[in-house]
Every structure is written in structure tokens, then in C-alpha cells.
Amino acid sequence: MNASATQPISAQNVADTFATVFGYPPDGVWVAPGRVNLIGEHTDYNDGFVLPFAIDREATVAVRLRADQTARLISSYGDKKMVEVDISTLSHGTMTGWTAYPLGVVWVLAQMGVEVGGFDLYLHSTVPSGAGLSSSAAIECAVSTALNDLYGAQFSPKELVLIGQRTENEVVGAPTGILDQSASLLASDGHAVFLDCRTRESHLVPLDLSGAALRILVVDTKVTHAHATGGYAERRASCELGAQMLDVPSLRELTAAQLPEAALRLDAVTYRRVRHIVTENQRVLDTVVVLDDAGPTAIGALLTASHSSMRDDFEISCAELDLAVATALENGALGARMTGGGFGGCAIALIPEAEELKVRDAVDRAFAKANWQAPDFFTVSPGPGARRIL
Numbered sequence: 001m002n003a004s005a006t007q008p009i010s011a012q013n014v015a016d017t018f019a020t021v022f023g024y025p026p027d028g029v030w031v032a033p034g035r036v037n038l039i040g041e042h043t044d045y046n047d048g049f050v051l052p053f054a055i056d057r058e059a060t061v062a063v064r065l066r067a068d069q070t071a072r073l074i075s076s077y078g079d080k081k082m083v084e085v086d087i088s089t090l091s092h093g094t095m096t097g098w099t100a101y102p103l104g105v106v107w108v109l110a111q112m113g114v115e116v117g118g119f120d121l122y123l124h125s126t127v128p129s130g131a132g133l134s135s136s137a138a139i140e141c142a143v144s145t146a147l148n149d150l151y152g153a154q155f156s157p158k159e160l161v162l163i164g165q166r167t168e169n170e171v172v173g174a175p176t177g178i179l180d181q182s183a184s185l186l187a188s189d190g191h192a193v194f195l196d197c198r199t200r201e202s203h204l205v206p207l208d209l210s211g212a213a214l215r216i217l218v219v220d221t222k223v224t225h226a227h228a229t230g231g232y233a234e235r236r237a238s239c240e241l242g243a244q245m246l247d248v249p250s251l252r253e254l255t256a257a258q259l260p261e262a263a264l265r266l267d268a269v270t271y272r273r274v275r276h277i278v279t280e281n282q283r284v285l286d287t288v289v290v291l292d293d294a295g296p297t298a299i300g301a302l303l304t305a306s307h308s309s310m311r312d313d314f315e316i317s318c319a320e321l322d323l324a325v326a327t328a329l330e331n332g333a334l335g336a337r338m339t340g341g342g343f344g345g346c347a348i349a350l351i352p353e354a355e356e357l358k359v360r361d362a363v364d365r366a367f368a369k370a371n372w373q374a375p376d377f378f379t380v381s382p383g384p385g386a387r388r389i390l
């Protein structure tokens with residue numbers, strides 16, 4: 001995916017645009033959010049722990065079932081051209097560009113035995129694409145929630161998580177875990193989602209930022225990435241190699257106490273990858289405890305330690321993310337880290353409300369001084385998950 005609109009839009013507005021494009025009203029309108037991962041990076045495909053929350057940047061789809069096998073899809077961004085396909089002929093080669101996400105969901109549903117039918121679909125997304133905020137998962141989850149309702153398939157949200165993941169893995173070709181779809185589908189207002197990716201058990205963790213006079217500022221470095229290519233798959237392969245060499249089914253099985261022995265058995269690079277996963281899992285657990293005991297003001301050091309681990313051990317940060325994090329910390333942030341898969345995208349900074357402008361200004365100036373494209377800034381707070389809105 002390589003573009004998204006930025007303006008929020010009402011459900012009625014999306015329905016009206018659908019009606020203008022297709023000549024009749026939609027059956028309904030569904031929305032699914034992007035996410036910020038508070039902590040727990042690259043732990044999902046290692047059977048570990050994650051703690052994301054849904055943000056108010058979301059993908060909205062208006063959909064109407066058709067009586068035939070034709071799907072017509074159009075979105076508010078990109079070239080705005082209508083794509084028309086016969087869904088009974090879907091194959092990997094026919095699912096390209098942004099339509100790989102909605103059509104991929106249809107393909108997965110069909111593979112699972114759901115009797116899929118044609119539909120018209122209009123998409124409007126306000127999740128910046130390629131920024132590490134799960135723009136693609138938001139589309140998958142909005143579409144799967146809509147089609148689940150319209151086809152009467154009755155999958156649970158946790159089953160829809162796996163349908164989204166399968167879309168990424170088998171259609172888009174990105175070997176991702178379940179973090180993004182879980183955040184989008186299981187989220188709740190005012191909470192982060194704690195998820196054990198081995199058991200798939202989850203619970204909501206209160207995250208009251210405004211009650212603590214805090215903000216989470218997102219700094220979009222505008223350095224884009226794609227997880228279907230490059231470093232993401234390499235990191236996953238390193239983790240799998242580490243687990244294999246240490247004779248464990250996944251890195252989740254390891255504790256910090258086993259790291260010295262792991263250091264003796266692994267090459268230096270694989271050891272650093274393993275150390276990130278082991279320490280990051282512990283940081284997620286610690287964050288949940290600290291949030292419960294002392295509230296969000298006290299989690300800053302854990303966020304910053306997570307960034308250092310991704311920068312030094314997992315090596316998925318970049319100069320822009322490091323500068324955003326360091327500058328935020330120097331100017332009053334309580335903690336800061338890159339969020340998402342890495343190699344670009346966004347950093348988050350936990351900031352006392354009174355310091356927000358100072359931090360924005362300092363990061364802006366630091367980017368200008370480095371001759372980099374100006375970053376985007378916006379604040380986020382935990383919002384609700386995927387749902388029907390009309």
C-alpha cells in the first residue's frame with residue numbers, strides 16, 4: 001500500500017460517496033483502526049507478548065453485496081480508478097496494489113469454505129501508509145468485519161485476526177505475526193490490549209493518558225518501509241535460527257537467566273536478536289505491572305529501554321527514528337521508542353501535556369538541521385476496535 005487520505009470522515013459521508021460512485025446505497029459501513037504498539041516489538045511471531053492500542057486513524061469501508069461474482073473496488077486515494085474482478089477467478093497474480101488487502105481477505109474466506117459472493121466496496125483510510133501504524137491490517141480488518149457480517153460467516157474477532165494474518169502471509173507475502181490485526185479487532189476505548197501470542201489469550205489493560213496529564217505523540221519520520229521485502233523477513237529468520245540452535249520451540253521459552261548460556265552457543269548477531277526478544281518480552285510484562293501499580297507516568301524507562309534494544313540488538317531502527325527518540329527525551333519526554341516493524345515509520349514519545357509543543361518543536365528543528373524531510377506529528381489515545389458504524 002502506498003498512499004492514504006488524511007482527513008477524518010463520517011460514516012454518512014462514506015455511504016454518500018459510495019452511493020455517488022455506485023448509484024445505490026451500501027448495505028452498511030464498517031471501520032477498523034490502525035494501531036500504536038506501546039511495547040513488544042517482533043515478539044508476536046516468537047510466541048511472545050505484545051501491548052498495542054488502537055488509534056483514531058482508521059480504515060472505513062462501505063460495502064454492498066451483489067447477486068453475481070463481481071467485486072468492484074474503489075478508494076479515496078491513489079489513482080481513484082475502479083478495480084473490477086471476478087472473485088471466482090482470484091489468484092495471487094490478480095491481487096495487486098491496495099486491492100490485495102480486501103481481495104486477499106475474500107480469497108482467504110473462500111479457502112476456509114465460506115460461500116463468497118460479489119460486492120461493491122468503497123474505502124477511505126486515514127491511517128498513514130508505510131508508517132508502521134498498521135494501515136494494511138486496518139483495511140483487512142474493516143473488510144473482514146464487513147464481509148463476516150454480510151456473508152453471515154460468524155467468525156469471532158480472534159478468528160478474524162487469523163484471517164487478516166493469513167492475508168498478509170499468503171497473499172501480500174509479508175511473514176508477519178498477529179500483533180496488528182489483534183490490536184485492530186480486539187481493542188477497546190481507554191485500554192491497551194495485552195496479548196500472549198502463544199496461547200492467543202488477551203486482556204484489556206487500562207491506559208488513562210489524560211487522567212495522568214500525559215500525551216503519546218507520534219512522530220512520523222516519513223521514512224517508509226514494506227514488510228513483504230527485506231529486513232523484516234531476515235529478522236524473523238534469525239529468530240527462528242536462534243530458537244533452533246538453542247533447541248527451543250520458540251524464543252518465548254527463554255528467560256534472561258538463560259542468556260549467558262545462549263551467548264556461548266550462538267554467533268554474535270543471532271545472540272543479539274535473541275537477547276532483544278527475551279528482554280522485550282520481559283519489558284512487556286513489566287509494563288503491564290507498572291501500569292497497574294503506578295499508571296502510565298511510570299512506564300517511560302521501559303519504553304526507552306525497548307528502543308535501545310531495537311536500535312542496538314535487533315537493529316531495526318534508523319537514523320531518523322533515533323534522532324526523534326533522542327530529541328524527544330532531551331526535551332521532556334518520559335520515554336520514547338520506535339513503534340511497529342521498523343526500518344522507518346513512526347516513533348512514539350510519552351510526554352507530559354505541558355511539554356508537547358516543546359518536544360514537537362525540538363524534533364522539527366533537529367530534522368531541519370539534518371536536512372531531512374519534516375516529520376508529521378499527531379497525538380493518539382487508545383480507541384475502540386473494528387465495528388459497524390452504519
Ligand code: GAF
Binds near residue numbers: 043342
Ligand atoms: C509488523 C508486523 F505486521 C507485526 O506482526 C509485528 O511483527 C510488528 O511488525 C513488529 O512488532 O507490524
